[in-house]
Amino acid sequence: MPQFFLNKRLIILLISIIVLVALVGFSLRDRENASWPEQFVKDVVGFGENIVSKPVSFVSGTIGSLSNLKNTYQENERLKKRLEGLTQLESKVADLTKENKDLKESLNIQDSIRDFDPINATVISRNPTNWNEQVEIDKGSRDGVKPDMAVMVPGGLIGKITSTGAKSSTVELLSSSDTRNRASAMVQSDPNAYGIINGYSNKDKLLQLKQLPYNMSFKKGGKVVTSGLGGKFPAGIFIGTIEKAETDKMGLSQTAYIKPGADLYQLDHIIILKRTAQTTDSSASDDKGKMTTGGE
Known part of the structure; x- marks a missing residue:
């Protein structure tokens, strides 16, 4: 008798395994419509998920809305303070x-080295092999563009015109590796400090401002603009901010590393600066000689 029940249990176990395997195989086959047990289970599970998810979503959305409302309020207060400061600044500037x-x-006095006439242009070509060197634009000599004119975007100076055609020109970027690519610059401080933008670190994405006085200290965040002493670039065009400064090996001057204000990687629309205050060749050469050969 015990042997019979043992065999009976074994038979039931084998039948259960066979049924289970059959059900698994049935459920795994490609079908467009689920069976009624599967539909029933799906409906029950879906109903339960709806009961749980809707209150949770409501509470989560309410908390998120309150958080966004608080952030909006705080941002609004900050903008109000900035707007008040902007109003005072506009009045002072006026x-x-x-x-x-x-x-x-x-x-x-008729002209100033800060004055310029803008010429708007669009970048039409940029070679991937010298991405950090040059860009081609759609304005040329017929539009009044000449070599050595400064080029900028709303963020700041990006380079200068090196060659022109009738309806196109080449812009050499500040990030160019050409050692002849220089720009006369000024650190806005008390007193102001003058140097030459000459060099770019591809690793750090920083410009190099060389020949700064060795006996001056420069703080991070100090603003750097064009000096206008090279005879070509207008003065006061924003270049970037100081990240750090180091004394050179000889100890005779300092080099500051500048974070460009303009995004030199992404350039679409640019502005060419035609300086209105003109200098004679001799005076321009004198200015360059005071700073360094090739400075703008």
Whole structure:
């Protein structure tokens, strides 16, 4: 009798395994419609998920909305403070502009090295093999473009015109490896410090501002602009901010590493700066000699 029940249990186990394997094989085969047990299970599970997920989603959305509302309020307060400061700054700039104009008229000054006429252009070509060297633009000599004119984007200076055709020109970027590619620059400090933008670190993505006085200290974040002393570039065009400064090997000058204000990697629309204050060849050469040969 015990042997019979033992065999009976074994038979039931084998039948159960066979049924289970059959059900698994049936469920795994390619079918467009699920069986009614599968549909029932799916419906029950889906109903349960809806019951749980909707309240959770509601609570999560409410908390997220409250968090966004708080962030919006805080951002709004910050923007209000900045707007108040901007209003004061605009008023101050307007007063200084009027005062500057009155002083120019009283001294009979017609042009300034800061003045320029903008020429808008679009980048039409950029070779991947010299991506950091040059770009081609759609304005040329017929549009008033000449070699050595400064080129910028809203973020700051990006380079200068090196050659022109009738309807196109080549712009050499500040990140170019050409050692002759230089720009006369000024660190806005008290007093101001003058140097030459000459060199670019591809690793750090930083410009090199060389020939700075050895006895001056430069803080991170200091603003660097064009000096206008090279005779070609207008003065006061933003270049970037100081990241660090190091004394050279001889100890006679310093080199500052500048984070460019402009995105030199992504360039679409640019502005060519036609300086209105012109210099004679001799005076331009004198200015260059004061700074260094080839500075703009």
